[in-house]
Amino acid sequence: MKAAIIDVGSNSIRLLLGTYIDGQWHNEPKRLWTTRLGKRNEDGSLTTESMDASYKAFSEIATLAKDYGVDHCLAFATSAVREASNGIAFMEQAMTYCSMTYRILSGDEEAVYGFKGALQDCLADGLHYATIDIGGGSTELALGSKDSIYWSRSYPVGAVRLRPLSDEGPQRVWEETRFLWDPMMIEGTFGDFIGIGGTITTLAAIDLKMTEYDGHKIQGHKLSRECVEGIILQLRYMSRDERLHVPGLQPGRADIIVSGAEILTSFMDAYEVPHIFVSEQDGMEALQQELFEGHDEPTQ
Incomplete structure (x- = not known):
């Protein structure tokens, strides 16, 4: 087939x-x-x-x-x-x-499929995992284990949607979204937070300084909160032409990667997440x- x-x-x-x-x-x-x-x-x-x-x-x-x-x-x-x-x-x-x-x-289906695609090979350990998928128009969260996905949310915040807000200033996205996230009730021993989607895989590619995208190297890459903030500070005041020379940053994301990264830092601060692991697999x-x-x- x-x-x-x-x-x-x-x-x-x-x-x-x-x-x-x-x-x-x-x-x-x-x-x-x-x-x-x-x-x-x-x-x-x-x-x-x-x-x-x-x-x-x-x-x-x-x-x-x-x-x-x-x-x-x-x-x-x-x-x-x-x-x-x-x-x-x-x-x-x-x-x-x-x-x-x-x-x-x-939005709920999108969150569920993202969880299943990212964690299809990891759930046998019996731990509970959470996924975050920052898209262009929305961000999806899901929480579950091998038994079920028992919590999911879709929020109307995305890298394309919030780009104008991000352009207003370095804290605007964080200020507008920091109280957005609902409490996440974990019902068992927790494993890791997993990041999926174009914003997060692009941040991983930038961190790895990839001149050519390699999904195998992206898979499982660890992104710390400090690393994401460093990428934001690196890119925010660059022109588009300057960003096009940053290894790992695709031209189609050059103007929206900062807003997407700021959504991620808002999420990480809200849930006190020190790092996420990146999955190239998704919905x-x-x-x-x-x-x-x-x-x-x-x-x-």
Whole structure:
């Protein structure tokens, strides 16, 4: 079985191609197109510019999927699409560029899939874990163990959404979000906080000074609170051109990485988290596995 999983996010569209062989997935490196669906019109609808950029991405994905010999193609959309009045129409139109089924995930579903994808290989130890996924338009938290995911939240704060607030000053995001986070009631022996998504993997790549992205090195990387603050201080007063020369920082995140990192420090301060471990695996892998198991019947 060969599958394509497409993550339609607020900052970018990502593609995961994989083949299921002998009981496990063998995946290609994820590909990314920066389309900025989260930068919406004043009425909250998706902009023509971001939709056109996305349709171009879907066209390229269709070619890649065909060349790979994909049997099943599943797209899932998150914050930008689910909040937009024209979100469903956009996804229906996207299907004319790429043959696929799609789902628009709720914030809770997004949190749950992120947890499952990041921790699918770690839960056998019986410990309890928490995940944080800072996207372009929202941030998802989930808490659970091998038995269940018993707590999850989705907050309307993301790197694209809060960029204007971040531009106002170095403490603005922290000030606006420090009382946002709900108490997290852990029901057993706790393991670690796990960070997933583009903001956090990019921070890890910057910390590792990667000239070329390597997901294997990202997986399991430890990011301390001090390290994240250091990256913020390093980047905040750089111009965009200067940021483009920072190893590990992708051009499509150069203008939003500071706001995303500030959301992370706010989270870490609220829960007194000294460090997180980074997972390159996320909701894409969880949906990939669910697609194989046949537990879900996506609708067009």
